[in-house]
Amino acid sequence: MTAGSPSRTSPPRSRLSSAPPRTSPTCAAWSRPRRRVRVTSSAAAGDRVPTRTRPHPRIRIAHLGLGAFHRAHQAWYTELVQRENPGDWGIESFTGRSPAQAEILAAQDGVFTLVVRAASGDTYERVESIARASDGNDTARWRARLADPDTAILSLTITEAGYRRGPDGTLNLADPDVAADIEVLRAAVSASNPARDQGGPDGRRAASAPGCVSAPGRIVDGLRARRDADAGPIAILSCDNLADNGAVTRAVVLDLATRVDPALAAWIRDNVSFVSSMVDRITPATTDADRREVAEHTGLADAAVIVTEPFAEWIIAGDFPAGRPAWEQAGVRFVDEIEPHERRKLWLLNAGHSMLAYAGLARGHRTVDAAFADPELAERLETLWSEAAEVLPQSEHEIDAARAALRERFSNPRIRHHLAQIALGGAHKLPPRIFDVVRARRAAGLGVGTSAIPIVEEWIAYLGQADTPDAESAPLGAGIEAGSLGVEDVLGILAPDLREVFGLQAIES
Ligand SMILES: NC(=O)c1ccc[n+]([C@@H]2O[C@H](COP(=O)([O-])OP(=O)(O)OC[C@H]3O[C@@H](n4cnc5c(N)ncnc54)[C@H](O)[C@@H]3O)[C@@H](O)[C@H]2O)c1
Numbered sequence: 437m438t439a440g441s442p443s444r445t446s447p448p449r450s451r452l453s454s455a456p457p458r459t460s461p462t463c464a465a466w467s468r469p470r471r472r473v474r475v476t477s478s479a480a481a482g483d484r485v486p487t488r489t490r491p492h493p494r495i496r497i498a499h500l501g502l503g504a505f506h507r508a509h510q511a512w513y514t515e516l517v518q519r520e521n522p523g524d525w526g527i528e529s530f531t532g533r534s535p536a537q538a539e540i541l542a543a544q545d546g547v548f549t550l551v552v553r554a555a556s557g558d559t560y561e562r563v564e565s566i567a568r569a570s571d572g573n574d575t576a577r578w579r580a581r582l583a584d585p586d587t588a589i590l591s592l593t594i595t596e597a598g599y600r601r602g603p604d605g606t607l608n609l610a611d612p613d614v615a616a617d618i619e620v621l622r623a624a625v626s627a628s629n630p631a632r633d634q635g636g637p638d639g640r641r642a643a644s645a646p647g648c649v650s651a652p653g654r655i656v657d658g659l660r661a662r663r664d665a666d667a668g669p670i671a672i673l674s675c676d677n678l679a680d681n682g683a684v685t686r687a688v689v690l691d692l693a694t695r696v697d698p699a700l701a702a703w704i705r706d707n708v709s710f711v712s713s714m715v716d717r718i719t720p721a722t723t724d725a726d727r728r729e730v731a732e733h734t735g736l737a738d739a740a741v742i743v744t745e746p747f748a749e750w751i752i753a754g755d756f757p758a759g760r761p762a763w764e765q766a767g768v769r770f771v772d773e774i775e776p777h778e779r780r781k782l783w784l785l786n787a788g789h790s791m792l793a794y795a796g797l798a799r800g801h802r803t804v805d806a807a808f809a810d811p812e813l814a815e816r817l818e819t820l821w822s823e824a825a826e827v828l829p830q831s832e833h834e835i836d837a838a839r840a841a842l843r844e845r846f847s848n849p850r851i852r853h854h855l856a857q858i859a860l861g862g863a864h865k866l867p868p869r870i871f872d873v874v875r876a877r878r879a880a881g882l883g884v885g886t887s888a889i890p891i892v893e894e895w896i897a898y899l900g901q902a903d904t905p906d907a908e909s910a911p912l913g914a915g916i917e918a919g920s921l922g923v924e925d926v927l928g929i930l931a932p933d934l935r936e937v938f939g940l941q942a943i944e945s
């Protein structure tokens with residue numbers, strides 16, 4: 437099976453017989469005209485919002501991180517399933533930090549337009565799978581959702597930084613939000629009362645109870661409410677760009693739970709399945725121009741428009757003890773071993789993105805397609821991919837197909853994926869994208885390669901620019917953001933094992 441192949445992006449025909457024949461290995465080909473947002477030329481642009489065509493589905497999924505990617509990926513895959521089996525697997529999606537996206541989406545009853553933007557043109561799809569959009573700061577609502585036995589899955593898109601890990605990969609106890617959450621959780625545990633979490637007689641106290649601010653804190657708080665309500669097992673499904681993201685989630689959640697209530701940690705071990713997934717769909721931040729374009733083409737005043745590429749891939753490994761949507765009907769693959777798939781995606785696509793971001797910004801480029809059109813950067817990208825390919829577990833044929841698909845995806849001039857967006861959070865992105873490749877090469881008895889060090893140098897130069905705000909990278913070491921550290925110092929903070937490796941390399945060569 438190859439990257440970008442129809443089997444990755446299309447549902448099996450036998451399960452969704454009304455899907456039209458595929459004409460290309462992209463999702464756009466699968467969108468059915470009768471399901472798309474109606475395009476009207478007569479309606480004045482912006483006089484209607486998108487509306488539901490089906491009744492609200494029963495909410496079975498809680499999601500944390502109501503960003504662009506969640507709507508282009510998990511919500512869209514779930515939408516495809518719901519179109520065939522309406523009524524079930526609705527999503528209640530909570531914002532991670534600011535309530536703004538919840539307010540915008542709630543004003544449209546959770547319905548939004550997904551623009552699938554191919555190099556050749558756009559298609560429009562209405563997505564209705566989000567039954568409710570909520571503010572993640574609404575502690576009572578969050579606890580009630582997790583304490584509801586109907587809720588079978590908690591999915592996450594909280595960014596790499598959202599897992600609150602320190603440079604050594606464990607829960608970052610020096611993070612003030614984590615420290616504050618430990619106090620909130622201890623108080624909540626000592627005052628645990630099932631009636632409160634089920635909106636019972638003292639529900640008003642729950643509404644005013646302080647909540648957690650970090651994602652691990654919120655997850656532990658929600659699981660405490662679930663245990664107290666005896667609501668049964670649940671799956672937590674990570675959809676962030678991290679290697680073995682299910683295990684990462686499990687580690688930070690259990691670490692935090694153990695610190696506040698060992699009995700809760702034991703309940704989590706027995707009742708919570710931490711599912712890993714490899715997710716892929718390039719989804720840049722929406723612009724005003726995107727919203728205007730939708731208004732012009734559809735007559736819809738949609739404030740929650742999301743723009744994405746035709747390609748989509750989702751590979752999942754793990755158990756769903758309380759059930760799950762039949763996502764396989766929408767083309768999702770369920771596998772026993774996630775690691776090879778995650779590595780391929782992180783080491784080819786995401787590593788390529790990070791390289792193009794730091795090198796491209798330094799050379800005056802603003803978007804991925806512009807950086808990729810730069811022959812010098814395109815050559816560096818091929819070298820980076822070849823160095824990763826030597827330690828990827830896939831066949832040469834599969835890797836070549838993935839690279840070919842990426843060349844096409846990175847060339848899409850209409851997606852306008854800004855390098856500045858990709859560049860943020862490098863302290864969390866470089867380890868899984870760049871440093872893990874070096875580790876794999878060393879483990880295979882190969883040299884460290886030529887790609888990693890220039891990327892670290894370019895990242896340091898990027899952070900050194902006075903006008904570059906990157907709050908997510910700063911906490912990992914005073915001085916990184918100020919650009920006063922060299923490559924060795926940065927490696928000492930982010931990948932101490934590699935400092936020696938690169939030192940040895942320098943001596944050997
Ligand atoms: N956009 C893509 O192309 C893409 C593709 C694959 C995977 N992803 C994954 O999805 C994540 C989100 O991407 P997006 O495009 O939706 O970004 P976005 O900026 O649109 O949304 C980010 C969401 O994460 C929440 N969030 C941010 N920082 C957080 C934190 N520290 N703790 C908890 N929640 C936090 C925000 O509130 C928001 O809901 C990425 O970081 C990545 O891991 C994105």
Ligand SMILES: O=P(O)(O)OC[C@@H](O)[C@@H](O)[C@H](O)[C@H](O)CO
Pocket residue numbers: 595596677715716717718719785786789790857858861
């Ligand atoms: O979303 P981030 O910030 O983790 O990384 C930026 C991009 O590399 C990433 O979002 C890719 O577009 C995505 O992983 C494609 O599936």
